Structures are given as structure tokens and as C-alpha cells.
Amino acid sequence: MDQIVLEHVTKSFTTKTLGTVVAVKDFNLSIKKGECFSFLGPSGCGKTTTLRMIAGFEDLSEGSIYLGGKLVSDRNKNIYLPPERRELGMVFQAFAVWPHLNVFENVAFPLKVKHLPSAQIKARVSEALRHCNLDGLENAFPSNLSGGQQQRIALARAIVVNPDVMLLDEPLSNLDPHLRESMRFEIKRLQRQFGFTIIFVTHDQAEAMALSDRMLVMDMGSIQQIGTPQELYQRPVNRFVHSFLGQSNFTDVVIKDSRAFLPNDMSTPIFDSVSAPLQGNAVMATRPNDISLNRTQGYKAKITKRTFKTDFVEYMVNAQGQALVIQTPHRNLFQAGEDCFLSISQPAWYEKENSAELKERERRNTI
Numbered sequence: 001m002d003q004i005v006l007e008h009v010t011k012s013f014t015t016k017t018l019g020t021v022v023a024v025k026d027f028n029l030s031i032k033k034g035e036c037f038s039f040l041g042p043s044g045c046g047k048t049t050t051l052r053m054i055a056g057f058e059d060l061s062e063g064s065i066y067l068g069g070k071l072v073s074d075r076n077k078n079i080y081l082p083p084e085r086r087e088l089g090m091v092f093q094a095f096a097v098w099p100h101l102n103v104f105e106n107v108a109f110p111l112k113v114k115h116l117p118s119a120q121i122k123a124r125v126s127e128a129l130r131h132c133n134l135d136g137l138e139n140a141f142p143s144n145l146s147g148g149q150q151q152r153i154a155l156a157r158a159i160v161v162n163p164d165v166m167l168l169d170e171p172l173s174n175l176d177p178h179l180r181e182s183m184r185f186e187i188k189r190l191q192r193q194f195g196f197t198i199i200f201v202t203h204d205q206a207e208a209m210a211l212s213d214r215m216l217v218m219d220m221g222s223i224q225q226i227g228t229p230q231e232l233y234q235r236p237v238n239r240f241v242h243s244f245l246g247q248s249n250f251t252d253v254v255i256k257d258s259r260a261f262l263p264n265d266m267s268t269p270i271f272d273s274v275s276a277p278l279q280g281n282a283v284m285a286t287r288p289n290d291i292s293l294n295r296t297q298g299y300k301a302k303i304t305k306r307t308f309k310t311d312f313v314e315y316m317v318n319a320q321g322q323a324l325v326i327q328t329p330h331r332n333l334f335q336a337g338e339d340c341f342l343s344i345s346q347p348a349w350y351e352k353e354n355s356a357e358l359k360e361r362e363r364r365n366t367i
């Protein structure tokens, strides 16, 4: 069953200084019950706005939203269900705990709003605290607790209502890396236990890939691609998605009759069987471990730098004035300054990004 459905959802903001920004553009999306789904994209791409519309904190400029099969927001039919009636749990980026309430009172708050009997509140809060490893801290105040504990209060307050859907807006971004990892694990554990549907918003690709069943990558208000982490990593539909997931080299090339040349060397192709229907200026995208180095054949280049990493050796290579990063196993080592030959497997090919796109991206990031 589809738990969350967005149809043609659009949201524009108009401000005096900046004119109209289309924060979310024609979003179409279905998320299944029990799925852990991530929104990934750079700052300003519309992630929070989308989440706020699903939660009911923001009306729509166009389109409709269904939760559990029920129409909750529809611009044309003038339907709008307020947030407290949407059966959602939410955790937002900043530690959204109330400093003047102790841990128990913070977590009990959503149940008090619903006027549940106090014995029931007590039982449910204790259970939520236990699940978030906060038992024993009922009477503590947030200011006396660590960042991780404060974020767990927010998590406990979200699960205490037994939500069908959990909306998490960069909930881990204020935590140090070690804590992030263990909170990620906690979130997955709670999801397995309670079976809620999760939308997890992040600009951190590793986090999205580790947590999600499926995810989407968005840019400037539009969905670029929806799929499993593996599909998006292995078969990105465009340069933006490619650049957002994992490390890559983007090399300027000129394509002529299915052969790709570096602009400074139109005599020898760097790759001679381009699969994409492109001609002229284009971009070749390679993952650092899709290029291998050898001393006898391939495209001539020079090692400029070598760095030992724990699991591989990383080289910086200069090929006709363009820098490429290459990662190889710890054998057949090359020295900095040495000549080498490159062979590239399975590059991806993209058109060059045009300047209008670059300008729009800059404009949104300065708002």
C-alpha cells in the first residue's frame, strides 16, 4: 500500500527582494508503507519545504497529498488537514526540545495535547524513553544532557504518538560522526520494531545510502531521479545525480565519431567507444576506481601525487592539463613524477552544464 502520495505538488514563495522562487516543482512520488525513503539534495533544493507540506505546516501552490490513502492537502478542492490530525512523528534539524521542560514533560507533550489519561501518558512515555535509551533521565533538563541525548528526546517525542509516518529533517546533522552512526542504527531499529514509514531528509549522501530502501535526489526544486541507492549510484540519469553520489572525475572532452579526445590532444582518443549519442564538447565521468594504471599501454599521463590510504592508494594524475583522481590496490606502485598509462572502464557521458543552470543554482544558495 502507498502510505504517502504526492501528485503534482508545487510550492512557490514570493518575496519582495528576490521575486518568486519555485521551491518545489511538480513533485510526483509514492512511498510504500514501511519504507525508509530519503530525500537527498544540496542546501536550498526544497527538501524542508516538501517535508513541511507533507506535515501540514505549509499549504501547496498546486497539487495534492495523500496520507494512508486519505486526501490531506489539495489546493483546488480547498482541502487542508492540520498537522496534529495527520498521525505523523517529526524530528527537525535543530534540537527541537523545550529547555524549560524536563525529559518526561518534553516527551509527554504530544500526548497531553491529545488529553490522554495521565496513567496512560506515564506508561507510553516510559516505553518511548526505554526505546531511546533514556530511562532514568525522566527528571533531567535538556541543558544538562549531551547533544546525542537531546536528539534522542526529540526521537522519543516523535515515536510516543505511535506514528504511521516519521518525518526526519536532517536530525543527525548537529551530531559528531560517531554519534550520527549510532543514531542511524537506533532509527533503523525503531523502524523495524514499530514498522512506521520514514522520510529521511539529508544532504549527506553516505547517510542516505546507508539508511534508505529507496531515495530521491533533487536539485533546484525538481526530482532528478528516484530509485534504490544502488540504482542511483550505478546508473545516474544525469551529471547532477552522478556528482552527488560518490566521488567522480568530471573531465572535459570533445567527442568525434564515438571517440573522446581531451581538448589539448585531438590526435589520440582517451576513450574510443563512446556509447552516448553526443558530439562535440561534453563531459566524461569516471569513478576513481574505474581507472587503472599501467606502464605499457593506454592513454599517456603523469603521476603528480601519491597518497597512501588504508584500503587503497590514491594518485593524482595529469592528463593533458586535466587532473584525475585514481584509486588502486596497494600493488604495482607508481612514484610521483613518473609517466604512466591510463585505461578507463565504463565512463559515463554528459552534456556540459549550461551557464543558466549554474546561475540559478547560485541564486538559490544565496537566499
Ligand code: ADP
Pocket: 013, 014, 015, 021, 022, 023, 041, 042, 043, 044, 045, 046, 047, 048, 049, 050, 364, 365, 367
Ligand atoms: P532545503 O531544505 O533543501 O535546504 P528549503 O526547502 O528550505 O531547502 O528551501 C527551498 C527554497 O525555498 C530556497 O530557495 C529557500 O530560500 C526558499 N524558501 C523556503 N522557505 C521560504 C519562505 N518561508 N519564504 C521564502 N522563501 C523560502
Ligand code: MG
Pocket: 047, 048, 049
Ligand atoms: Mg532544510
